[in-house]
Amino acid sequence: MTATITAPPETPVRKTGRPKQNREAIFLFLPALLPVLLLSVYPLIRGIALGFTDARAGLNVDTSFVGFDNFAKLLQNDLFWSSFRIGVIWTLSVTILQFVAALGLALLLNTDIKFRGVARTLALIPWAMPPVVVAIMWRLLLHPTNGPVNEVLQTLNLTDQPVNFLGDFGTALPAVIVVGIWVGMPMTTVTLLAGLQGIDRSLYEAAAVDGAGVWSQFWNITLPQLKTVIVAITSLDLIWNFNSFGLVYVLTAGGPGGKTMLPMLFAYNEAFRYGNFGMAAAMGDVMVVIIIVFLAFYLRNRLRSQA
Amino acid sequence: MRTRPVARTLQYAAVVCYLVFLAFPLLWLLSSSLKSPREFAGITPSLLPKDVDLGNYSDALSEQGLVRGLMNSLQISIASTILVLVVSLPVAYALARFRSRLRPVTNGWILVSQVFPVILIVIPLFMILRPLHLTNTIPGVVIVYMVWSMPFALWMLQGYVAAVPRELEEAASVDGAGRLRTIVSIVMPLLRPGLIATAMFTFISAWNEFFFALVLLQDPELKTLPLVLARFVGAEGQVQFGPLAAASVLATVPSLVFFAFLQRRLTSGLLSGAVKG
Amino acid sequence: MKKVLTALLAAGALVTLAACGGNSDDGSGDSGSSNEKVTLKFQSLAFQKTTVAATKKIVADWNAANPNIQVEYVQGSWDSVHDQLVTQFQGGTAPDIIHDESADITGFANQGYLADLSPYLSQETKDAVPQGVWDTVKTGDGKIIAAPTLLQSYVVFGNSALLKQAGISTTGDSLSWDQLQADAKKLTTGGKYGLGWGLKSPTATVLNLGMNFDAQFFEGSGRDATAKIGDPELEVPKRIHAMAYTDKSIEPTSLTQSGSDVLPGFFAGKYAMVVGGNYAAQQMVEQAPKGLRWEVLPPLKGDSTKQAANPQTLSVPAEGKHIEQAAKFIDYFMKAENLAAVGQGDWLIPTTQAARDAILKSTGGKNGWEQTLAGAGELTKAPFQSVENYPKWKDQIATPALQEYLANKTDLATLGKKLSDGWGQVNS
The missing domain is CATH 3.40.190.10 (Periplasmic binding protein-like II)
Incomplete structure (x- = not known):
């Protein structure tokens, strides 16, 4: 997956034989083309368009174009916006905390400490687990009566009542965020570690000669050198976290009281519980616009400060 | 660089904290899968099961839906992995080797497909698959997975292809070998590690996938493992933690095994190669 | 051009193949003749x-x-x-x-x-x-x-030994809400609670038991239904809330759990009574420790013992x-x-x-x-059953609002307002 994060290597252009190459390229593309057009490009466009219709479940119901009606209704829909707010809190907290935690771990794994092979392997495990299993596992861990987390808290006298982390209004979102961090850490760690290993050792040696301390080396060499990798992985994490579904669906299904109702869950319910496909697609449209605006802003700022 | 003993101790302490955070949940899952139902009915949990009880595993496996889910997941993951490789390799080759106009378009598509929330795609997808009689079928899910794992596979593969020295191919073509033969006899063997890594990656993402399967598969006989597991949890009636934990462990094994292989490659060649590129 | 065509055909074949591979939905023919x-x-x-x-x-x-x-x-x-x-x-x-x-x-x-x-x-x-x-x-x-x-009806299950110890009699035709409240209070001693109540999904319970007090919640049917939230509708949540936070006889964590999640606490004697759907009896039979004796108390009674027939x-x-x-x-x-x-x-x-x-x-x-079985005669149709957007109101409005109230985060008036305003929102 790491290969996906860094830009694909530039290929030197061959100036000769271009027309022939184009034809050959098309030939190589063909097997992929039909499925991609049919099942990816077309659904994408159709999905966007669906947001402007009143498509809904029902036997022999007609769908008609309704312009911006859905969006006008969405503006009035407090529940959608509150789910949006939750989505933003979730996305930002998970992405940022995950990044900080992963950077720490990557730095540790990049030192010459013992057992780092074992540590590295263990650290990757969450990545290999299906999100549904992760959710089940954390439900066991956070269970109010026979979960170990409550047991530990009570033994240490930090709480006198068992806390139903996933069922309590105050703790549900933070608990879900912790699980989100847990799931996403390996990926971020591996990427950052790869970035760290790519940094030229001689930069540090030169800095050490100049008498720079560990912190100064971190701020002046490590972070600037990692910048591209950091921007790439945090952007991807942002997108993935904003669009995440399975984990929270199984952990809380949006409860208690909608406190963990991520926008994806909200839109899913609108479509597949209440049968309002057009409205759900409109929600999806809003999500896309927000993601794109956000990313554009983030990437522009990052890249500009890099230049 | 020399590290002072204090700093060293702190480093180890930090590593231990990380590992507890990352590995303890898994240990708990394992231990839960070995506990008897009575132990779950008690209110004081312990890390080690009082007496190891494999009954949960046999319970989980005797649960008809689970074994079927396992088989369905295997079938879907293997089929979509093969398809993805077959379809993506030529494209990846073209992307890495030719500067065709399709290249920016493809890379654009790869990016877009990452950004879009699946909710927007799944409704039209459902409408397209329905007249083809592909909703609620395994082949339907397979082709959907194929298309939606392609962006990743392409991105990975084109990096690997680019890493194969162009000179080798040129030498072959000087010898009179056609493009196809060059690919098959020169590029493919060199790509093997890359193909394996991509395959495992695709497999794992198909194995773990939840959303498309949730919407596209309704027949209990067709459900994939994650769906079967999710159904277990939900039941308002009784959640049988033991068998659930056992089933979860079983569901993790295949991707863990694959991962053990993949991990070596991930941390060695692939990583440094990809980052330097 | 030929190559292009072949490849197109190949890609087409792939999809067709997939289509054919799909097993047909049912093994039966199309016609509906009964023979x-x-x-x-x-x-x-x-x-x-x-x-x-x-x-x-x-x-x-x-x-x-x-x-x-x-x-x-x-x-x-x-x-x-x-x-x-x-x-x-x-x-x-x-x-x-x-x-x-x-x-x-x-x-x-x-x-x-x-x-x-x-x-x-x-x-x-x-x-x-x-x-x-x-x-x-x-x-x-x-x-x-x-x-x-x-x-289904909602019933009170009791731990026989604890009830007996507290001198609570469980005979009679009905158990009034006041009596339940008094019993629960009496049973709350020494770190034990009188009542555990799994109300993670509170709406069904509140609407069904609300019939005890003649709660309507809706008037009319289909899409034209209007919400009707007044004192009778709020009586059940009010009483549960009072027991949990005034009397402290309901364990508050149990209110955030599902019906089956509270059973281990009941088995361990942590709660002397639990309220739940009568199907919970089957779980008691299967899971209760051998020494535990439990019983079903008489049906709950407000103005009547009516519950919604759903x-x-x-x-x-x-x-x-x-x-x-x-x-x-x-x-x-x-x-x-x-x-x-x-x-x-x-x-x-x-x-x-x-x-x-x-x-x-x-x-x-x-x-x-x-x-x-005695409770059966008192089950009657409730207005919410013929309201088209009831499921949406239940998920998006009633469940969060009730959970919030039962977690002691809002007051009764706010609950009432949310329940009735929310209907306008989901039914638009």
Whole structure:
């Protein structure tokens, strides 16, 4: 997956034989083309368009174009916006905390400490687990009566009542965020570690000669050198976290009281519980616009400060 | 660089904290899968099961839906992995080797497909698959997975292809070998590690996938493992933690095994190669 | 150009191949004549071992007697049934016989997805179920969209030893809410709570038990219904809240858990009583430690002991190819001995008197069956069952608002306002 994060290597252009190459390229593309057009490009466009219709479940119901009606209704829909707010809190907290935690771990794994092979392997495990299993596992861990987390808290006298982390209004979102961090850490760690290993050792040696301390080396060499990798992985994490579904669906299904109702869950319910496909697609449209605006802003700022 | 003993101790302490955070949940899952139902009915949990009880595993496996889910997941993951490789390799080759106009378009598509929330795609997808009689079928899910794992596979593969020295191919073509033969006899063997890594990656993402399967598969006989597991949890009636934990462990094994292989490659060649590129 | 064509064909073949590989949805022909052999899918939501076994036995018996109408048992789940049916109806893959509950299917009926069973069900079935229960599965224009099978009521379970110790008598025709409150208070001693109440999904409980105080919640039906939230509607949440936070006789964490999550606490003697659907009795039988004796207390009484009748249902999709045959199977399912078997497995009350008698006879009224069956007469149709957007209101408005109130985060007035304003929002 790491290969996906860094830009694909530039290929030197061959100036000769271009027309022939184009034809050959098309030939190589063909097997992929039909499925991609049919099942990816077309659904994408159709999905966007669906947001402007009143498509809904029902036997022999007609769908008609309704312009911006859905969006006008969405503006009035407090529940959608509150789910949006939750989505933003979730996305930002998970992405940022995950990044900080992963950077720490990557730095540790990049030192010459013992057992780092074992540590590295263990650290990757969450990545290999299906999100549904992760959710089940954390439900066991956070269970109010026979979960170990409550047991530990009570033994240490930090709480006198068992806390139903996933069922309590105050703790549900933070608990879900912790699980989100847990799931996403390996990926971020591996990427950052790869970035760290790519940094030229001689930069540090030169800095050490100049008498720079560990912190100064971190701020002046490590972070600037990692910048591209950091921007790439945090952007991807942002997108993935904003669009995440399975984990929270199984952990809380949006409860208690909608406190963990991520926008994806909200839109899913609108479509597949209440049968309002057009409205759900409109929600999806809003999500896309927000993601794109956000990313554009983030990437522009990052890249500009890099230049 | 020399590290002072204090700093060293702190480093180890930090590593231990990380590992507890990352590995303890898994240990708990394992231990839960070995506990008897009575132990779950008690209110004081312990890390080690009082007496190891494999009954949960046999319970989980005797649960008809689970074994079927396992088989369905295997079938879907293997089929979509093969398809993805077959379809993506030529494209990846073209992307890495030719500067065709399709290249920016493809890379654009790869990016877009990452950004879009699946909710927007799944409704039209459902409408397209329905007249083809592909909703609620395994082949339907397979082709959907194929298309939606392609962006990743392409991105990975084109990096690997680019890493194969162009000179080798040129030498072959000087010898009179056609493009196809060059690919098959020169590029493919060199790509093997890359193909394996991509395959495992695709497999794992198909194995773990939840959303498309949730919407596209309704027949209990067709459900994939994650769906079967999710159904277990939900039941308002009784959640049988033991068998659930056992089933979860079983569901993790295949991707863990694959991962053990993949991990070596991930941390060695692939990583440094990809980052330097 | 030739190459292009070949490749296109290859890609096309891929999709076609996939299409052909898809197994057809049912092994049966297209025509609906009753002599032809058909296979019907019956998606059952039974989840307790005993009920699953009873249901499978009914299917097996039927299959043995009806070689031309074979029924295939398919396992569904209560949690996902609504979403699943939306996609199944939309994809044209709905099972031939659909198990659900009356409050959940009103929307599907209005969307035209459910077949009118009135021409198909036998007179015997129609006569066996009281009119009041039929009302819960009829649309405004008199169509029967399902056959009602089992009814649930909410009951109080008590730990016999603890009740006896506190000198609480459990006889009588009914248990008033005041009495429940007093008992719970009495039983709350030494770190133990009088009552554990799994109210993670509070709406159904509050609306059903609300009938004790004649709570309406809605007026009218379909899309025109209006919300009606006043003192009677808020009485049940108010009382639960008072017990949890004024008397401190309900363990507050239990209010955030599901019904089955609180059972370990009951088994461990942490709660002397729990309130739950009567199906919880089956879990007690299976999971309670050997030494624990438990009992079902008399039905709760406010102004009356009425509770909402929200029966489980069997329906047939309007697009189904074998409506007639499916209805025949439903007739068979509704026979007294069959309903009695599934009812007994789930500890739920059959909708027909004959089946109730059969259960009373085979159990001798023991293990709380007498009290369970006694509550049956008081189950009546509630307004919320014929409100199309009830499921949405339940999920998006009522459940969060009630959870919030029961977590002591808002006051009663705010709860009332949220419940009634929220209706305007989801029903627009």
